[in-house]
């Protein structure tokens with residue numbers, strides 16, 4: 001219980017905001033250890049979305065009547081909250097998307113297809129989520145650019161000493177990296193990569209899906225060119241995400257989706273594009289979800305990102321220490337002080353899906369699989385791992401139950 005004493009978050013009070021913790025699943029309260037996948041949503045977010053949908057709902061930007069004005073104010077207010085959250089210079093640079101995945105596809109298609117060609121290099125890393133890997137691989141293939149990766153060492157940290165050799169292979173045009181690995185929790189040196197990318201004349205694309213919920217994000221301090229993240233990983237609803245991009249780049253880019261909202265004028269002969277950010281927001285957006293995203297940012301900000309970081313660190317450190325005492329467990333990734341609240345491991349002789357299944361019987365929700373990082377799985381020499389991930393509502397009892405659950409798995413399988 002030492003962790004509880006040290007935690008900068010009053011988890012007991014805060015958990016009252018999350019209805020799921022009052023419920024029994026398989027006869028037990030849930031130990032929710034899958035927040036890296038999607039977080040739970042507090043009543044403040046759910047109530048705000050319901051309120052907007054019930055009393056202030058209409059399509060945004062189009063109507064002059066009161067309901068449309070209220071909906072537009074809610075939607076644009078959320079954009080301002082996203083801007084402030086990542087310290088972007090202007091909310092014209094903030095584009096609402098469905099998700100981080102859509103945001104990264106937007107950059108790969110709209111920037112990549114126009115700016116890449118033979119002789120160019122698209123540089124990603126061995127620990128990217130598929131969302132920041134597959135779009136770049138696809139666009140590189142389409143444009144004739146080379147798709148190259150920065151390797152990781154055995155602790156899952158980027159081998160930056162390979163950068164010179166990589167640069168010697170061609171014109172580095174894009175460097176794309178996650179700020180935090182969703183599988184290992186590794187905090188990646190994105191500022192260094194951004195500086196290197198700019199020395200090469202390349203753009204730096206940051207996948208912050210796994211960082212934005214847990215660490216303060218400042219696009220100006222990172223000195224990146226694009227940054228993507230999702231609402232559903234920071235207490236908001238699914239169906240909303242954001243892309244921040246440098247204005248000069250966004251201005252030059254072609255739209256990603258075409259249709260209503262993103263046009264300035266349309267005639268039989270030609271169509272011209274709307275101003276930023278609407279050029280990249282074709283069609284009716286996810287209005288209540290964007291609004292809920294903004295309320296979630298308020299919620300996380302009120303808890304405090306430094307507090308969240310320290311709270312998760314305590315839980316992860318405790319988890320790693322206790323996993324190390326269980327024979328047959330191999331933990332992947334760097335030491336606790338160089339990761340966020342994510343621990344991936346394997347239990348020798350037991351498939352991760354079986355581990356997750358038995359833990360589920362105990363009311364413990366963990367993720368088993370490749371976590372959308374198959375190249376990383378190949379590097380680690382496994383097909384899948386079991387992953388426990390923490391967030392602001394996680395408690396030391398979750399760790400106790402995970403450890404007890406793993407002993408049960410071992411007994412069941414004689415492992």
Ligand SMILES: Cc1ncc(COP(=O)(O)O)c(C=O)c1O
Nearest residue numbers: 099100101129131182209210230
């Ligand atoms: C590092 C990372 N990038 C991108 C994504 C994709 O996010 P979304 O599914 O919200 O588009 C995820 C989701 O797990 C992630 O962890």
